[in-house]
Amino acid sequence: MAKYFATLLAIVFFQIINAQVSSKSFVVKHTNKPIVLDGVLDETNWEKAQSVTNFHQYFPVDTVMAVQPTEIKMLYDETTLYVAVKGYSEGRDYITQSLQRDFRGGGIDQISLLFDTFNDGTNAFLFGINPFGVRREALISNGGLDRGDFTTSWDVKWKGESKIYDNYFISEIAIPLTSFKFREGETKWRFNSYRLDMQANERSSWIRIPQNQLIFSLAYMGDMVFEKPLGKSRTPLAIIPYVNGIVAKNHEENQQLNNFKVGADAKVAIGNSLNLDLTVNPDFSTVEVDNFITNLTRFEVALPERRQFFVDNNDLFGSFGGTRDANPFFSRRIGIAKDTADNTIENRILGGLRLSGKLNKNLRIGFLNIQTEEDKDNEIASNNNMMIALQQKVFSRSNISAFFINRQAIGAEDFLPEDEIYNRVMGIDYNLASADNSWNGKAYAHKSFQPNDSEGNLSLGVFAIKNTKYLSAFVDVVSIDDDFSSDLGFIRRTDIFKVANGLTGRFWPKKGKINRFESQLFQTITWRPGLDFLYSDYNINFGTTAFFKTLERLEFGLNKRYVYLTDSFDPSGKDDALELPANSAYHFNSFSLGFSSDERRVFSYRIQPSYGEFFNGNRLSVESRFNFRFQPKVEVGLNLQYDNISLPQPYSSADIWLISPRVNITFSKSVFWSTLVQYSNQRDNLGINSRLQWRFAPLSDLFLVYNDNYFVESFMPRSRSINLKFTYWLNI
Incomplete structure (x- = not known):
């Protein structure tokens, strides 16, 4: 085994790594005149700014220039980076999910700006805006290698406004330099921008990106050169206090859990490149809830x-x-622990600090x-x-x-x-x-x-x-x-030696409705070294997918599995079920189909049925998602998963349902109401989370949140709470 690891390490270490080459650059001019964010480029400042143009098409093909032009201009002063975007289009029929900040990127009109402020191709700040003036921000890490490196839960202060014209829209953006981290005296950042134009069904980027790479990959960026070096960032001390009043009752234990919490976070900048985050009595309450997941495996879900x-x-x-x-x-x-009955409960955080950034x-x-x-x-x-x-x-x-x-x-x-x-x-x-x-x-x-x-x-x-x-x-x-x-880690299982490998082939038709065909062969083999290298798991998947130019997707998959149970296990999840015995082996096969509709449509959906053997029985599964937009203020959705597990007697069979309807209403860009209902008979819980949010100032909110949970079988209440929470971002 040691030789195997050494060989693979050598392959990894001795790959020839070429220097990063930027093929495009532009100069960001310095200005002393103010910019009014109104979607009207009538300031004389913009006349001297260089234009960033000539976007490359990313979809449906990556070998031509974009059909719909996009123009970006930038200016900066001692405190702020200003960006103007002019995006041409076929008309005014733009698509948005809602008016709420931090929109999802797919299926809607938008433009995103990526700034690699340390020129390392590893981390970047993303700021996005759409023709309705809805904004989002994100952190890109690990070079943008996969979708998990895109973090939208990051928040920072900045401003932006958009205005729609007959065949184009204009967005004006002002980002405080304190919202970035960079070295004092820096003269350039790496930069790229990508745009989704749903009317033309086109995705484009300033630097050409191959379609086999993610559109936010940090390997493909140009340079934005500052007219004069950036100075020291005068980042203010940010204090973020909160007050949270909770009226709650645990009906299972007949306990009143009313509470009043006060605490605060603080953000301290150390130079231009380091963040110090402090927290005292933080509130990680039920303002936002996790999505339920049907888990039919033997392992924990992250x-x-x-x-x-x-x-x-x-x-x-x-x-x-x-x-x-x-x-x-x-x-x-x-902040999470197990009680004496092995139930997961909240363990209050008293306080903490977090220092991170560049030395x-x-x-x-x-x-x-x-x-x-x-x-x-x-x-x-x-x-x-x-x-x-x-x-x-x-x-x-x-x-x-x-x-x-x-x-x-x-x-x-x-x-x-x-x-x-x-x-x-x-x-x-x-x-x-x-x-x-x-x-x-x-x-x-x-x-x-x-x-x-x-x-x-x-x-x-x-x-x-x-x-x-x-x-x-x-x-x-x-x-x-x-x-x-690792008590602070996520370790699905120990005592394993696992080898996984995969091969994916892509075919790009030059004509027709298909953008690409993609077929994948993937397998994993797991042994248990502590049990004399017991051959415990084998999984092989073959899948093929047709990606349509009209954004539909059709999938087909075959799966072959082998599982050796070293511990008893009940796939049905019932409390009184007879478990499959330990030291038993199972071979089972299944197949699946899937279809996803065009996300640009007012009504979109995805459905994926599968059927096959499951341990010593059979399993029928249907996963589906439905979404309907009353643009731009209302979005209604439904996620549904049904699993039928049929095992021979005396083992248990089960019908497992997970039904999650949701309604999001954005009354304006600052007032949002969302309601999520989650029914899971596997968890014996019907949960309701309804949240009214008023963003009365940048990154400052007033929440009114109602949570209700019931037992599924008896429809008796489990717990109920009402939260009134106030947070305010204060710069000192």
């Missing part, structure tokens, strides 16, 4: 982080290891320290949760990263076992990203330490992928010792 405190520079902490199998730091572990051109640092509260009734210790991470850039876009994690219990000797007093993990990762993004990969080695347990405890992995227009191939090798443990 849910995305939504808490603002953990978002900025999150890749510094959360991108170590393998995100699917062995992620040593998963921020949602903090110099090539070195990034992340430091996090958070203290949680002791809960003696539930035998939960007060824990200090600490992590430090360093990331050194090498070659054009690759990096070497190292980390140390320490979870230390404090004052819990009466009820906490000795082997749970602390958990420590350290490790090193090499992240490969070639200049043109055709080669990507990772190699990592992590080790954990527990009381009286420091031998072995390793998590090792190597991943490499080659991605071209017509062919992509990858290999992924993971080894996790049985005793490897």
